[in-house]
Amino acid sequence: MARLRFDILSLFPGVFDPFLHTSILRIAEEKQLAEYHLHDIRDYSEDKHKKVDARPYGGGPGMVLQCEPVVRAVEAVGAMGERSARTILLTPQGRRFHQKVAEELAEEDRILLLCGHYEGFDERIRKLLNFEELSIGDYVLSGGEAAAMVVVDAVVRLVPGVLGHEDSSSRESFAEGLLDYPQYTRPPMYRGMKVPEVLLGGNHREIEMWRLQEAEKRTYERRSDLCDDNTRDSE
Numbered sequence: 001m002a003r004l005r006f007d008i009l010s011l012f013p014g015v016f017d018p019f020l021h022t023s024i025l026r027i028a029e030e031k032q033l034a035e036y037h038l039h040d041i042r043d044y045s046e047d048k049h050k051k052v053d054a055r056p057y058g059g060g061p062g063m064v065l066q067c068e069p070v071v072r073a074v075e076a077v078g079a080m081g082e083r084s085a086r087t088i089l090l091t092p093q094g095r096r097f098h099q100k101v102a103e104e105l106a107e108e109d110r111i112l113l114l115c116g117h118y119e120g121f122d123e124r125i126r127k128l129l130n131f132e133e134l135s136i137g138d139y140v141l142s143g144g145e146a147a148a149m150v151v152v153d154a155v156v157r158l159v160p161g162v163l164g165h166e167d168s169s170s171r172e173s174f175a176e177g178l179l180d181y182p183q184y185t186r187p188p189m190y191r192g193m194k195v196p197e198v199l200l201g202g203n204h205r206e207i208e209m210w211r212l213q214e215a216e217k218r219t220y221e222r223r224s225d226l227c228d229d230n231t232r233d234s235e
């Protein structure tokens, strides 16, 4: 049994396959540190055409996801496996997802992600299931699938043992409230631009100091809001 189990409920589970089985997410699965279970909400519809949505009461555009198939799907999937899941509904109306939330989720051993589509969910789904609600940003996507991928990717790379080098994730942008420092690789000169001398010198103390200064400078110039950590949760 992997360290972290994801259950993703969606109307379009097929869109996840290549994403979940490529690069770091595939490595996490191979190392048995994460596992991904996809569930089609339509499988839980009792309608003979597998319908899961209907016109909104009161009129207006689009379709709304109905209570019955969604609640049945969540209850059935929640009962699968041995561990209880932290349950998350993806919605632009949720708490903003950021690195601290990803760190918190990486401590879990099971996460269930519910993706909406069309105009979203019948409000009674929210009331009945009492999910935690997460938004990946202040814009509206057509469905929760891309948002679920963002959450899975950001969380899995923080699970200890997933990234090759043990400090890889602790040194990235946001981990310590700073953006990452500039990175360089071969060749040492490209179109007249030289790699900073300090990185070629091999003095690890000087390299660390240079990186810290560059990270601070970059954070101040680009994201001064990060300098005041308290603002992040209220965004």
Ligand code: SAM
Residues within 6 Å of the ligand: 090, 091, 092, 093, 114, 115, 116, 117, 118, 119, 120, 121, 134, 135, 136, 137, 138, 139, 140, 141, 142, 143, 144, 145, 147
């Ligand atoms: N009518 C909804 C509203 O204005 O709040 C938007 C529905 S959106 C077109 C359809 C689905 O996409 C949502 O139910 C949600 O699952 C997902 N979604 C859209 N934007 C999102 C965001 N910023 N973060 C997380 N999920 C999002």
